[in-house]
Amino acid sequence: TQGAVDPYSHQEWKAATDGSDYKICIVDKKTTDEFNGVFQKEGTSLYIAGSAAILKPNYKSASLNGNAMDIWAGAYVRVPIAGLNENADNTLVITDTFNNEYTIIIRSGNPYPDAPTEEPTEAPEPLGDEWINVTGGGTQWYYNDTTKIKISQVVSVQKPGFSDQQGIYLTVPAGISEVFVNGVSQSASATEQTICGVQGAGVVIFLSAMTSYTNEIAIKNGTNISYIQIRNVLATEPKTGNQYDVEVYKTNEIYPTKDGLIFAGWFSDADYTAVYEGTSGNAYAKFIDAKVLTFKHQWGSNHSALRFVSTIDSLDYQSVGFTFSGTYGSSTIKQTTKEVEKVYTKITADSQSVLPTVFSDDSEYFFTYTIRGMDGTKASTWNVTPYYVTLDGTTVYGKSGTAEYTP
Template identity: 35%
Template sequence: MRRSALIPITALLAFSMVMPVSSIYADESNVGVDNSGIEASPSSCEAADSSAETFHDDFDGDSIDTMKWPSVGSLGGKYYISDAYSSYTAPENVEVNNGNLRLWLRQDGKKNFTWVGKDSPKNSNGWGWKQPYTGKMPAYTDGYPWNDPLPYTAGAVTSNPSGTNGFAQQYGKFSVCQKAPKGKGVWSAFWLLAKSGGWPPEFDIAEFYGGQGDGGQGTMQTGHPWKRNANGTLSWDDSVWSNNSKYHFTDQYYKFTVVLSKNANGVPMTDYYINNQHIKHVQGPHAGQSFDQTEAEAEQGFYFVLNTGAQSKKSWLTPFDYPTDPDVEHSYDIAWVSAEALTETLAPLQRVVNDIHKLDANDYTTDSWNVLSAETSQASKLLGDASTSATTVNETLAKLQTAQAALVKKTPVDSISLSADDMRDGIKYVDKDSSAKIFASVAPSQAAQDWGNPAWSSSDSSVATVDKTGTVTGHKSGTAVISAKVGGKTGTITVQVSEPQDVAAYKQSNGVDLDNAQWKVPTQKGKVFSGWFTEPWKGAQPYTETSGKAYPHFVDGNVLSVKRQISAGTTAQSAETDLRLLTTVDSLDYQSAGFEVALNDGQPSDKQTSTVYTKISANDGTTVVANDPTVFSPDSKYFVTYSYWNIPNDKFATKFSVTPYWITLDGTRVEGVNRVFTVSDAIQ
């Protein structure tokens, strides 16, 4: 049902000339036409039935159609405030009655907000500030316009697609039949934004500033295509048409149209119309093309935005004339909104492309979606060219529909669980500046194949970050929750980051000499570290010729590179090497602790039980003499060691496994993390 019959004939204006879409391509200059001759006509705001139409809402009902307008009462963020407004958006200011959408501006604001500055989180279209915030706005200082509380509420709707609802289109005709609100400082607009979320581009098609013209009628501007310049700066073009004296935009309904297309060279073009009269032709970057918008993003199209508001004291025109009467209301009345393909020939293809852009790629297998995406991209390239033939449209449409029918839905994810090696008590311990792999298990297995890798995130990236493969890197001491999300399901794992400590110790027993040796020991209970040491009484010394000094090499710390022992006074390697194993524990409350070592070459297992030792150094750089053992972990405080003696050089490639264990006070055996390595792994 078309609503033109509900608009008073006296309210309808039209220009004396009607220009068909096909005629605009002959004029590629940036020069507009003369707008001096306006004549009234009852057909000016009539939306004729068109087989090229791809969207229409004549607001025939008593409530907004959320399938067409998914966002009601908001432009992004719950309330959408910006320093250009003295109002915030509210759903109750959106009404549908008598065949009109009415967006109200009312003096009933009661909310307090906190101004958090220009670096506060921005909404999806990149303008304004997310709300709500608590607290109070500051007084009008430093150019900011806030009142405390904000005194006005405003109305807004958008067709920004959400799921299968909403509407967006890249090329074609976008029109509104509207009557602007009257009042000094009232601000209404009909505009387009990119579905991709990038900004710019933006097309301000009918932007009205109340109280600027003769008799307080206001200024209507059409044009204003925001753009990003090649150097990255933002700017907007002057409006292609502006009038503040002659036309009664607040008393009568007007039709505003923008046509988005491209020329034979693929350059974007924009044409503006008021009441079917061609106002101006613009092309190139000034046609809303954004240098930072990819072709794939542009193909997702533009969605409608309709809103009203109160200009603030900071706005570039007249601030709102704050009335003393609290009952004063202003409504922005919209009779209908429509979109069309550039031509009737293109319409079937345009409708299918619009529907495809509502689909979520994440719901379909990668291979099937890539086929459809490629066909959609080819189709989109045709939709901006009004000269595209019916044969080409039909061939492209057939390919597109075939690819759409071949889409394969991904298998739903039942669950996702995360795990890691060497976990203790459900926590993965990671050392500062070290990394660890987190493994994601997705069920069922077909879902894992369909969905691919999950999206990883960290609750605190200052403590630990995670990359797209699930590799976690520790940055500072603390706890972070690592999440992996796939198919609407999320798995989590807790990561504890510890900073390895400098070890400083001095030992002169059992032939081992550590002379304030410095190295890093990660502070993880139950993890085995290994190193070699010298036997001065045998005359052995390190390869560095530093007599009597041991330079521990811990496999997981890998701070110091060491060599095999050599015989005293020679450069020849000794025939054997001794190995020391170390692990840290968290308490003295054990009956005993030790290691179980098994050689994998058929030799008998070797077991040794050791006492649990206390911390022997405050790690303040002082030299401490201890009876036993050689090394310790200052952060863990307690440790056990195991010495593996007289390993022949020909056994360096022999694999052996080491498992630390503890016997608790009640007799329970608790095992640490088993490691398997060769002697050469430990000492090279």
């Protein structure tokens, strides 16, 4: 409003890193803890970087200017620009599973023309406009400079001494505490390296973890969230139909991906009847609905037990199981892998018989693993990822989930 007083003039405003006409400010201490203020416009949305608590999908609800919305998008909070009022302050409120509210003001344009405006506390980082080949990545690996936020350097494909696998080495401004690859997280102090190797402010993102065509990488370091997209151009480029040259996948222990689907094995024929075990040549990749290999859970009486639940579409797998980590009371649960030996055509939930199709129409069998003997007076958080090993020996990880309990 012309001549109106800016109610947030005392706040610290952050400008979008892409130079667009948007700013955000933090309006309470809790929000300051949860959001680092780095944000940018991409396409028809604004993306705001969150802390580890927000990187994990544990918010319960969100609203923009009082209207409910779905804001989760990988390592970022995604706010549709169409929902913002122009030349106005827009209120974004997020409620987590513990009913804590976080409030961010998104300013579009200048709603107070006569009020003094503050310069951003740091200049927007210049961004490029093309995919850049990673040194040592051949024709397969590229990073998108337009998505690079607080990444000090993209070095090369390598396997330094602190890393269990070959990957793309990145450096960030401060010591790393946690890394996220396509929503899957690993603590820098984890004893088992699943998606990366970390040393100080350097991280090797494993090639085997970047199985999507475009991979979302977020690195928590100090008070920052560093972010970048890395492209694996071979991830979704079959020769014909679902036929691929398997050598690059076998060599790097990765597998092809498709939107909404998940890899289910290499076969010699298009009907997926003969397993392909070679390390080179052409083979057919079988895909199934990605919802098949997802995670659900059930708590036992008085929270004394916790059952992990997932599904498979057939019995054509070498093995199935879960990897998990988390906290139980004051104890830390280290990364653990449990293979499951039995599958079921139905299970009981809420005294009702349930079929595997509650996951997907492709689901035929349940597989489960139960944690028993828990103390129901202790809080616990379980980060769980289901997996299966295909008949050709490829380990495939499904979508991770979290089971939380607070007495």
